[in-house]
Amino acid sequence: MNQHLLTIDNLKVNFKTYGGEVQAVRGVSFHVDKGETVAIVGESGCGKSVTAQAIMGLIPNPPGRIVGGKVVFEGTEISSLPKKELLGIRGTQIGMVFQDPMTALNPTMKVGAQIVEGFVRSQKVSREEARKRAIEMLRLVGIPDPEQRVDQYPHQFSGGMRQRVVIAIALACDPKLVIADEPTTALDVTIQAQILDLLKRLQEEQQLSVVIITHDLGVVAEIAHRMVVMYAGMVVETGTVEDVFANPKHPYTWGLMRSLPRLDEEEKQRLVPIEGTPPDLFNPPVGCAFAARCDFAMEICKQQMPPTTSFGQGHEAACWLHDERAPRIEELVAAGRQA
Amino acid sequence: MTNYLVKRVLMMLVTLWIIVTLTFSLMHAIPGNPFASESDQLPEQILANLRAKYHLDEPLPVQYLMYLKNLVFLDLGPSIKSDSRSVNDMIADGFGASAWLGGQAISIAVVFGILFGIIAALNRNRTLDYVAMALAVLGVAVPSFIMAPLLINFLAIKFPLFPVATWGTWMHTVLPSLALAFGPIAIITRYMRASMIEVMNQNYIRTAEAKGIPTVLIVIKHGIRNAILPVITFLGPLIASLITGTFVVEKIFAIPGIGKYFVDGIFNRDYPVILGTTIFYSAILIVTIFLIDIAYSLIDPRIRLTKKEG
Ligand SMILES: Nc1ncnc2c1ncn2[C@@H]1O[C@H](COP(=O)(O)OP(=O)(O)O)[C@@H](O)[C@H]1O
Ligand code: SF4
Ligand SMILES: [Mg+2]
Numbered sequence: 218m219n220q221h222l223l224t225i226d227n228l229k230v231n232f233k234t235y236g237g238e239v240q241a242v243r244g245v246s247f248h249v250d251k252g253e254t255v256a257i258v259g260e261s262g263c264g265k266s267v268t269a270q271a272i273m274g275l276i277p278n279p280p281g282r283i284v285g286g287k288v289v290f291e292g293t294e295i296s297s298l299p300k301k302e303l304l305g306i307r308g309t310q311i312g313m314v315f316q317d318p319m320t321a322l323n324p325t326m327k328v329g330a331q332i333v334e335g336f337v338r339s340q341k342v343s344r345e346e347a348r349k350r351a352i353e354m355l356r357l358v359g360i361p362d363p364e365q366r367v368d369q370y371p372h373q374f375s376g377g378m379r380q381r382v383v384i385a386i387a388l389a390c391d392p393k394l395v396i397a398d399e400p401t402t403a404l405d406v407t408i409q410a411q412i413l414d415l416l417k418r419l420q421e422e423q424q425l426s427v428v429i430i431t432h433d434l435g436v437v438a439e440i441a442h443r444m445v446v447m448y449a450g451m452v453v454e455t456g457t458v459e460d461v462f463a464n465p466k467h468p469y470t471w472g473l474m475r476s477l478p479r480l481d482e483e484e485k486q487r488l489v490p491i492e493g494t495p496p497d498l499f500n501p502p503v504g505c506a507f508a509a510r511c512d513f514a515m516e517i518c519k520q521q522m523p524p525t526t527s528f529g530q531g532h533e534a535a536c537w538l539h540d541e542r543a544p545r546i547e548e549l550v551a552a553g554r555q556a
Numbered sequence: 557m558t559n560y561l562v563k564r565v566l567m568m569l570v571t572l573w574i575i576v577t578l579t580f581s582l583m584h585a586i587p588g589n590p591f592a593s594e595s596d597q598l599p600e601q602i603l604a605n606l607r608a609k610y611h612l613d614e615p616l617p618v619q620y621l622m623y624l625k626n627l628v629f630l631d632l633g634p635s636i637k638s639d640s641r642s643v644n645d646m647i648a649d650g651f652g653a654s655a656w657l658g659g660q661a662i663s664i665a666v667v668f669g670i671l672f673g674i675i676a677a678l679n680r681n682r683t684l685d686y687v688a689m690a691l692a693v694l695g696v697a698v699p700s701f702i703m704a705p706l707l708i709n710f711l712a713i714k715f716p717l718f719p720v721a722t723w724g725t726w727m728h729t730v731l732p733s734l735a736l737a738f739g740p741i742a743i744i745t746r747y748m749r750a751s752m753i754e755v756m757n758q759n760y761i762r763t764a765e766a767k768g769i770p771t772v773l774i775v776i777k778h779g780i781r782n783a784i785l786p787v788i789t790f791l792g793p794l795i796a797s798l799i800t801g802t803f804v805v806e807k808i809f810a811i812p813g814i815g816k817y818f819v820d821g822i823f824n825r826d827y828p829v830i831l832g833t834t835i836f837y838s839a840i841l842i843v844t845i846f847l848i849d850i851a852y853s854l855i856d857p858r859i860r861l862t863k864k865e866g
Pocket of ligand 2: 467468469505506507508509511512513514515518523535536537538
């Protein structure tokens with residue numbers, strides 16, 4: 218059996234706040250193989266960023282703490298590494314791209330220096346080599362005039378260009394894995410497409426593994442191979458992008474799909490946002506977290522966590538509908554429920 | 557850049573001129589005159605001669621223009637009370653001690669204020685933070701003229717580590733510098749703490765963490781430089797308060813600085829001395845603020861002096 222590059226196993230993260238303990242991530246498991254792009258999707262607040270922070274060992278502590286599970290990278294459990302060894306993985310093995318390029322760069326440091334800061338540390342190179350590397354990285358991410366740009370400051374770059382710089386920072390040490398947390402959310406639509414194209418090209422050229430976090434299924438369809446759908450700190454469905462788009466198995470995924478604009482349909486369909494709000498993570502429900510908003514909720518859903526059902530090729534969903542004792546979905550639809 | 561500098565220097569001269577004019581008018585608006593204490597004893601003719609000697613018999617506007625004319629040649633005029641000496645002499649005399657005292661106090665305040673601020677911010681809501689904040693409250697609440705006798709009482713009398721007063725060796729400078737620096741340390745500590753806490757919560761700090769940079773280096777390379785910026789803008793007024801503080805502290809510690817001449821000048825209505833020292837301190841302050849602006853633009857790449865506005 219070949220080993221995954223990254224495995225998240227039953228990860229649990231809590232935050233202590235004045236209002237009590239928030240269970241932000243409640244047992245998330247998924248994996249990323251070499252050279253593949255995995256998308257994590259879900260509404261705002263479902264724990265996507267916290268999952269990413271946990272992989273990097275960047276959960277702010279206090280108030281946050283990994284209370285269960287583990288993160289395994291190349292066979293090493295990195296969630297329990299001492300800080301010093303973790304620093305050798307951050308940046309060099311796993312790079313990270315953040316959501317807001319306007320604030321992700323240090324305003325008083327030259328862009329080139331920011332790009333190679335980690336590279337200089339890990340490779341112990343000379344100033345000239347570092348500068349050459351910075352120019353090379355700027356060129357790689359498609360910034361024109363890299364020889365001039367390398368000595369400029371972030372305020373001299375536009376938002377899209379800054380995000381390219383942030384990507385250059387993430388790639389400067391040739392990491393095996395890049396985690397991009399909503400890398401295009403803060404950008405205009407045209408710039409979004411350019412940044413996605415860039416990520417896709419880099420992923421293919423460099424045989425990178427990418428975890429892309431988004432709440433936009435359009436982004437998923439564009440660049441991911443597999444996807445992980447999260448809801449209220451848990452994974453509700455996972456599988457290849459083709460399988461999940463063609464044959465979604467979880468009512469929450471159905472809801473997400475319904476709120477997606479369809480280009481293949483003639484008349485413009487109205488987007489249907491999923492009604493209701495996610496549950497309170499101070500006191501998460503004992504049963505299925507989606508029950509309060511689910512058109513198909515049954516008695517059992519509120520009492521017990523749904524088991525995970527496998528549909529082949531790694532396509533899985535956690536929903537009682539797929540239990541053999543449950544009524545057929547067709548029967549429920551016939552009984553007047555919306556699919 | 558040159559354009560900007562020329563403009564700035566012109567502005568500084570205008571500011572100075574306004575200060576001269578204001579001080580001149582206010583000074584003459586205060587009742588009394590340099591010979592008030594002697595006017596009972598001196599015959600009328602001698603008083604008149606004295607007035608004529610210092611041109612005090614001329615109308616005020618004439619006196620004002622004469623003063624300005626001399627000022628252009630950096631001549632601050634004679635002291636009325638100490639007949640043999642010019643104000644230039646007095647300033648030259650006292651400047652060494654005052655500058656040393658002020659400079660040392662400012663350096664102490666900046667270095668320790670920034671250091672305490674950083675320590676407090678990095679230990680937010682822990683013991684070190686509370687200690688630093690308690691000291692900061694004390695520093696703001698206790699003025700230097702209370703701090704000075706307290707320091708003398710403890711560190712010169714109860715525990716005779718330093719001389720009680722006067723000037724001479726470096727040991728003599730310690731207590732007055734501390735007395736002067738205490739308030740500014742407190743203020744800088746508070747500003748630096750707030751600024752540092754804000755900076756350490758910025759996204760670019762998280763970016764640096766994600767690069768695998770150790771915390772110490774993040775604090776030094778990304779934290780301090782950005783956190784110091786707002787504190788620098790605050791140094792101008794702080795140095796102003798420190799300079800005015802020297803008047804009192806020099807008096808308490810019997811230090812032969814400019815402050816002593818200034819305070820004596822006020823008691824004696826020695827017009828040229830009051831004017832001269834005020835102008836001198838104002839000039840220093842204006843130049844200091846100018847230098848701070850330049851330092852700021854050097855540290856913050858977003859601010860360039862060439863820019864027309866802001
Ligand atoms: N530093 C923090 N302190 C307290 N709660 C936090 C913190 N970071 C995240 N959370 C909580 O964790 C939950 C998940 O957040 P997050 O992972 O950022 O969501 P998203 O899926 O939108 O990225 C949220 O309910 C949020 O309130
Ligand atoms: S388990 Fe029940 S409530 Fe949850 S999604 Fe499935 S049907 Fe809906
Ligand atoms: Mg997020």
